Amino acid sequence: MAIKKIIAIASAKGGVGKSSITAAIALNMAKTSKVGILDADIYGPNQHILFNIEHLKPKVILKKDKKYLEPVVTKDIAINSMGFLLDETKVAIWRGPMLSGAIRQLMNSTLWGDLDYLFVDMPPGTGDAYLTVASEIKPDFALLVTTANKLAVHDIQKSIILFNKLDIKMMGFIGNNIANIQETNDFGSIKELGISHISSIPFNLDIYNSNLDNLPSCFDDISKSIEELV
Numbered sequence: 001m002a003i004k005k006i007i008a009i010a011s012a013k014g015g016v017g018k019s020s021i022t023a024a025i026a027l028n029m030a031k032t033s034k035v036g037i038l039d040a041d042i043y044g045p046n047q048h049i050l051f052n053i054e055h056l057k058p059k060v061i062l063k064k065d066k067k068y069l070e071p072v073v074t075k076d077i078a079i080n081s082m083g084f085l086l087d088e089t090k091v092a093i094w095r096g097p098m099l100s101g102a103i104r105q106l107m108n109s110t111l112w113g114d115l116d117y118l119f120v121d122m123p124p125g126t127g128d129a130y131l132t133v134a135s136e137i138k139p140d141f142a143l144l145v146t147t148a149n150k151l152a153v154h155d156i157q158k159s160i161i162l163f164n165k166l167d168i169k170m171m172g173f174i175g176n177n178i179a180n181i182q183e184t185n186d187f188g189s190i191k192e193l194g195i196s197h198i199s200s201i202p203f204n205l206d207i208y209n210s211n212l213d214n215l216p217s218c219f220d221d222i223s224k225s226i227e228e229l230v
């Protein structure tokens with residue numbers, strides 16, 4: 001069982017498109033590579049919903065009295081998420097240590113098999129979950145997501161400081177929900193911090209409707225960039 005590259009898709013701000021973009025990149029790259037998704041958003045897992053597999057569960061395998069989980073495979077992507085395992089209303093009131101334990105367990109007890117890429121769909125924020133992912137999952141890279149919105153651009157600076165502190169290399173950032181070239185100019189302050197702009201994704205009705213079968217062509221460029229940057 002070997003995972004070649006682990007890429008955390010992250011932003012301090014919620015709602016900028018991390019989960020949708022994680023699913024879209026995974027779908028696109030699964031055409032040519034072996035791909036998995038770990039949904040590390042324990043309080044608000046979304047991958048099982050995006051892929052319409054809420055009704056499925058990872059198979060439990062017992063090995064020497066230890067429990068392991070076989071990821072749910074859909075569209076050639078191996079997925080594991082708290083969304084398969086626990087009642088979300090119970091998880092909602094978990095404290096930090098339980099959250100960290102859940103991330104650790106999801107990563108370590110899943111039988112991922114051989115993967116070229118494991119994408120980690122990160123929760124918003126910069127807190128506990130990030131520290132746990134850094135120490136337990138050890139991503140090779142973070143890929144940042146932001147919109148051109150002033151608040152999102154402001155918050156991404158916190159993610160940059162955090163990943164620098166955690167010693168996790170940043171591949172660059174993706175601008176999401178971009179309406180025009182003008183908006184791309186708003187990314188100057190991110191580039192000044194040495195983070196390169198990988199691509200811009202337009203507002204797209206299919207993405208909005210969680211229909212990821214018909215992705216815009218920018219995802220081909222994003223996949224190519226990822227292959228080049230790892």
Ligand SMILES: Nc1ncnc2c1ncn2[C@@H]1O[C@H](COP(=O)(O)OP(=O)(O)O)[C@@H](O)[C@H]1O
Pocket residue numbers: 011013014015016017018019020021046176177201202203204205207208209210
């Ligand atoms: N490029 C896009 N075009 C249209 N809607 C988008 C796009 N990216 C994200 N969305 C929508 O924005 C909302 C938030 O996206 P989500 O992926 O859940 O963000 P996050 O994981 O950062 O919280 C969702 O309703 C999603 O469908």
Ligand SMILES: [Mg+2]
Pocket residue numbers: 018019020041046121122123
């Ligand atoms: Mg999300």
